[in-house]
Amino acid sequence: MANVVENVELLPAVCDEYGGIIVEMKEPMNPTVFHSMLISSMEQWKLQGKKGVWMKLPIGLVNLVEMAVKEGFWYHHAEPEYLMLVYWIPKTYNTLPINATHRVRIGAVVMNDKREILVVQEKIGRFHGTGIWKIPTGALDEGEDIFRAAMREVKEETGVDTEFMEILGFRQLHKSFFQKSDMLFLCMLRPLSHDIQKQDSEIDAARWIPFDEYAAQPVSQKHDLFRHMNDVCLATLEKRYTGFTPLAIKSYFGDPLSYLYLNKHGLKSQNGIAHI
């Protein structure tokens, strides 16, 4: 009978909560030995009615990748130190979750009470050498909250300490980076210090300039994105605009602490007290 599984060693694996299997290879292994163990393991998992198989191969075990692909595995995602391969056993539609699709960045609007905005000129990128003053921008680190990233980037690029106020809006752009999308959150921050200490490695110049001078730059008039952002900044200055503010929410189902971004103003009840 084909159903008889020989008494061979199987790959180290644990079950996941979706009827799948997670193989975590840590120790070096001869590719031929790995190949035969993989074949035996696959037979076993099929008999057990398993669905998805996840195989995490550290970069040190790169010599095993070819064998896994030979057995029908394909790439799910990769990080510098590992490659995650997957396989779907049933004949049905594959319900494996998709890989991360977005990179998240912040743009930081820091305005003082003299109606000046904190701006920089960068050493690299699209605007290098154009003389255009732009707001500090940057990508979120892995696992970083949006509001923390905004404060960190301003501090790194200009040395100015800030308090996070709100998210004014955001832009979703596709195919920004290979097939990946970009999400840029425009954040409003209040300065807590004034003196500028620019970052030498990435920043050519940093200054406080009058908001009207910033908004009057030709680039701001020419491009929809900049023009709308300036309208939003102005509306915020004139206190007729409200964005989203972060609200810490307690862990549930074992998830870590996270933040919900809402228009708190809209949650105020008739008597003006926020419910939250």
Add this chain to the structure above:
Amino acid sequence: MANVVENVELLPAVCDEYGGIIVEMKEPMNPTVFHSMLISSMEQWKLQGKKGVWMKLPIGLVNLVEMAVKEGFWYHHAEPEYLMLVYWIPKTYNTLPINATHRVRIGAVVMNDKREILVVQEKIGRFHGTGIWKIPTGALDEGEDIFRAAMREVKEETGVDTEFMEILGFRQLHKSFFQKSDMLFLCMLRPLSHDIQKQDSEIDAARWIPFDEYAAQPVSQKHDLFRHMNDVCLATLEKRYTGFTPLAIKSYFGDPLSYLYLNKHGLKSQNGIAHI
């Protein structure tokens, strides 16, 4: 002199706009031949003062991965059909952009004028078998806009046609999926049809239920996320809440059309006419 480069064949490569090199391997190649061509190419790129080297290997060329790693390349990202490896030539800090860090999902609040909300029970996931009614949710496809994903998910899961109204808020959660973060956008939609045709593969049941019945479920009271979301839905029903709405922005710098999500209400001028 070590500077003399032999007249050997180099790997197919083009320059990028950041002083780097992009190698796109398409044709099968013997790994040993690939290895010697890679070594010669690297010497050449070093002499040329190149910085980052990107190497895209289709899954069909998995037999070349080990040689690239042997020469110091590491993984940048992977998609089902290819693996992207990188190398940084200078002795300085590596400024290669990071990989995508977020998966983006939507939760769809669809309410009719009888104050009923469209809810489902799923065949898989956390809530399966609990009897809890939840709003339709789902992940964005690669390159999909948030507002389109919300309409698509509602249509797929329940058969109901909708018009997108606004984003009420969003939640950023870390380590949701391996080391990746999750961004869940809560969207408000207006139904354009009433009859339900549920999706058999993923959905156990779909119904219109009174909003108060939905909000009174114990799960909604117990967890911060659900409780705040219900507050926001109620505030929206009572027309005291405004979220973000999408605004198409024209391409610039060759970028594709994209959407900016803003609180349009806040952009209205004194006479009530929106600037945008």
